[in-house]
Amino acid sequence: MEELVALCKRRGFIFQSNEIYGGLQGLYDYGPLGVELKNNLKQSWWREMVFDRDDVEGLDASILTKPSVLKFSGHEDTFTDPLVDCRDCKSRWRADQLTSENCPSCGSSNLTDPRPFNLMFKTAVGPVEDNESFAYLRPETAQHIFTNFKNVVDSTSKQLPFGIAQIGKAFRNEITPRNFVFRVREFEQMELEFFVAPGTDEQWHESWVEARINWWDKQGVSRNNLELYHVPEDELAHYSKATVDIMYKFPHGLEELEGIANRTDFDLGSHSKNQSELDIQSSVLENNESNARLAVQDQETKKWTVPYVIEPSAGVDRGVLAVLNEAYKIEELEDGKTRTVLNLKPHLSPIKAAVIPLKKNHEGLVEIASQIKKDLQRLRFGRVLLENSGNIGKSYRRHDEIGTPLCITVDFDSLDDGTVTVRDRDTMQQKRIEISKLSKYLEDLILK
Numbered sequence: 001m002e003e004l005v006a007l008c009k010r011r012g013f014i015f016q017s018n019e020i021y022g023g024l025q026g027l028y029d030y031g032p033l034g035v036e037l038k039n040n041l042k043q044s045w046w047r048e049m050v051f052d053r054d055d056v057e058g059l060d061a062s063i064l065t066k067p068s069v070l071k072f073s074g075h076e077d078t079f080t081d082p083l084v085d086c087r088d089c090k091s092r093w094r095a096d097q098l099t100s101e102n103c104p105s106c107g108s109s110n111l112t113d114p115r116p117f118n119l120m121f122k123t124a125v126g127p128v129e130d131n132e133s134f135a136y137l138r139p140e141t142a143q144h145i146f147t148n149f150k151n152v153v154d155s156t157s158k159q160l161p162f163g164i165a166q167i168g169k170a171f172r173n174e175i176t177p178r179n180f181v182f183r184v185r186e187f188e189q190m191e192l193e194f195f196v197a198p199g200t201d202e203q204w205h206e207s208w209v210e211a212r213i214n215w216w217d218k219q220g221v222s223r224n225n226l227e228l229y230h231v232p233e234d235e236l237a238h239y240s241k242a243t244v245d246i247m248y249k250f251p252h253g254l255e256e257l258e259g260i261a262n263r264t265d266f267d268l269g270s271h272s273k274n275q276s277e278l279d280i281q282s283s284v285l286e287n288n289e290s291n292a293r294l295a296v297q298d299q300e301t302k303k304w305t306v307p308y309v310i311e312p313s314a315g316v317d318r319g320v321l322a323v324l325n326e327a328y329k330i331e332e333l334e335d336g337k338t339r340t341v342l343n344l345k346p347h348l349s350p351i352k353a354a355v356i357p358l359k360k361n362h363e364g365l366v367e368i369a370s371q372i373k374k375d376l377q378r379l380r381f382g383r384v385l386l387e388n389s390g391n392i393g394k395s396y397r398r399h400d401e402i403g404t405p406l407c408i409t410v411d412f413d414s415l416d417d418g419t420v421t422v423r424d425r426d427t428m429q430q431k432r433i434e435i436s437k438l439s440k441y442l443e444d445l446i447l448k
């Protein structure tokens, strides 16, 4: 983990947030390369979840959330972790993560009994700060998918089964944020709520687990490093009938990368008015505040059904960490030296290609290189960089380390014959190709 953290800082992937003021625990900022990698991962998810299907619609809802939403979702009462204080050194711990009865910091056994600590952040809305005017920062993106259920159905005429996808920030006041971006207080989630007819939920649950493992595999997170954890009944979240966690072998151990829950009709049911008129199967929270019926009507029987929902919920930050961990390699070279390389899948690489004139600031070479950059950039696969450093070896090393799949060198032959040298990051093999064929070459590499 230390090596990855160092690489992330050195090359501009991820920085400690608020660093120049000493940092703020559990918060990280994504730098010039990190933001590209993160955006590419999110785009890959969106493409597969929304663009490649016709049964999923997208949403981008607000982060500030009215307390009623999180009261009827059950979060106000149950979204807690057990907190213990050390009376001697004043440190705070999650009781369920302690491995002994002593304080991990000072060794004292003088610990308080665990008490529930709600993880939701609150903030004031408007100029007057009182008990009436607060809002929560959402602890999951899911709730506004549920509260917008009727809006989406009415505006798209969707029929079951269908889903609503959302990517965005979530906030949790974690007691012990740790392990780099694995457990943080501000993070992003990629969540799909896939609504299905009751009775078909278990089959859909199984197929979503398989689909999600396949997607991770395509991001370079190998199946061999994933394990499924069928969450036992006494550990299930209050809304879940069954949850399967996709666990990944992170550098600090096997931990959850994504959870896929069968949330039944709990959320839509709990947020609905006139619940007794609906055929709700779970024990929902009684609601006298909502003004919506979050159900679908059968065209023939006119019966209203509250759909069940299957929820694949993945953490973007944990995804970035897993993808980096899989890609990070130190390779022995034939000359006895080593190289650091990120074997990122090309569609995730922050820089898709670096175009390098052999001689720094040489007018003719830079002109050709600039034109190649422009042409490749126009393909909109991601960032293409003109690297006018004049130091080919150093450029190769830097681009290996940040995962650029292709380096294109423009040399003096290019001036005469319109060809360039392309160097493959993974094999380090170099070959000459015509400049006119570069677009196709890059396209094949990224889309393969």
Ligand code: GAP
Pocket: 139, 140, 141, 142, 172, 174, 181, 182, 183, 184, 185, 187, 189, 191, 256, 257, 258, 259, 311, 313, 314, 315, 316, 317, 318
């Ligand atoms: N809507 C369901 C839900 O939020 P969750 O298991 O609490 O379920 C889903 O969170 C995913 O969000 C997790 O699998 C993880 O990838 C990510 N996640 C949760 N808490 C996180 C944290 N404190 N830091 C980073 N990622 C987190």
